Amino acid sequence: MSDLSWNAPILHVDMDAFYASVATRERPDLADVPVIVGGGSRGVVLSANYLARQYGVRSALPMTRARRLCPSAVVIAPDFETYLSVSASVLENFRRVTPLVEVVSLDEAFLDVRGSTRRLGSPAAIADQLRAVIHDEQGITCSVGLAASVSVAKLASRRAKPDGVVVVPPAQVTAFLHPLDVGELWGVGEKTQTMLHRLGLVTVGDVAHIPVRTLQRAVGHHLGTQLHHLAWGNDRRVIVPRAGPLEPERSMGADETFTRDTDDREVIVRELLRLTRRVASRMRAAGVAGRTVTIRIRFADFTTITRSRTLSEATDVTVEIYRTATQLYDALGLQRARLRLVGVRVEGLVPRASVQRQLVLGEPEHGWAEADRAVDRATRRFGAAAVGPASLLGSS
């Protein structure tokens, strides 16, 4: 009955410890063992099963700390191909419920089920069906939050974990929200949480009851407005059906942490070239070009700077992006600074077809675009190791 009063019942479906669950679903030997999915020596935890979490292991924790907290954990390298395929199967399960699916990431999506209740039953019944189907077909569990808005549904699913459902009827939204810590709100990370706590704003209810202007002064105009609305459950966001992270992007980039910090210009510049090739070929595959080239430098002490330059016209040409990146790097005039990470990003992406190249006759540049396409073709046929500048031979 109460379901009928819901303007738009929203489900937020969130896989439980997704990477770890997928990694262990056919490994009964790991069922009762702490499991961590994570990268190499300088990496972070990508996913941890609930046994590992009992030791304090969390996503984004440095692997070194995670191993210290839980020496008995089995550490597994991520296998994104498998995650992608499981994720695609789960998405099919969603689409059988409703076409109004907004994919957030590989392991998370919002479903607007207002059009599905006649066929499938109440929103709560739909949540149960989905969890059963995903468990039976994919061998993993998920949690579901059900509410009348996107933001509350998301908070509800978090409270449902693991392997549960939490329903927040419209009349109970503020009673549900106000006791929560401000850090639970979308847009409040570690920094903002700390700042709000220092101001004596600990719960969502605290934030709800101070004047918007005060909030805006504390955290900025935009975020202040947003938090005020979220604290009262005012969330007009609607589900935008989309396939997820494969949307037309505004920027593309790549960065990589060195195995060891380095101050060697040769090594750094070679890395800039490797990253640029990766980014540029992704851009060409996506049919986009961009005008602003940004490099990112992270020093050994973790301080991070960016330097960018906007070109007169958009490009997807490896050599142009690379030249800009190295010029930006050299302009820093670093001497003995040890770098932990470098990155290259191209912003202001537009469809390549919309770029009118002002080709100057005799300009030596205009052969490079064709060279890139030849490299792309060869890479598709023979693999990435087959083609590359001499400075990268043997390194890829």
Added chain:
DNA sequence: TCTGGGGTCCTAGGACCC
């Protein structure tokens, strides 16, 4: 051997233009 890699959005100051 503390702290990945892919992104998005906001803020703020200066340049520049009308």
Added chain:
DNA sequence: TCTGGGGTCCTAGGACCC
């Protein structure tokens, strides 16, 4: 012989999300 005021673009930094 002080100050305008928008709007837009560019750059840099920072916070956040998954």
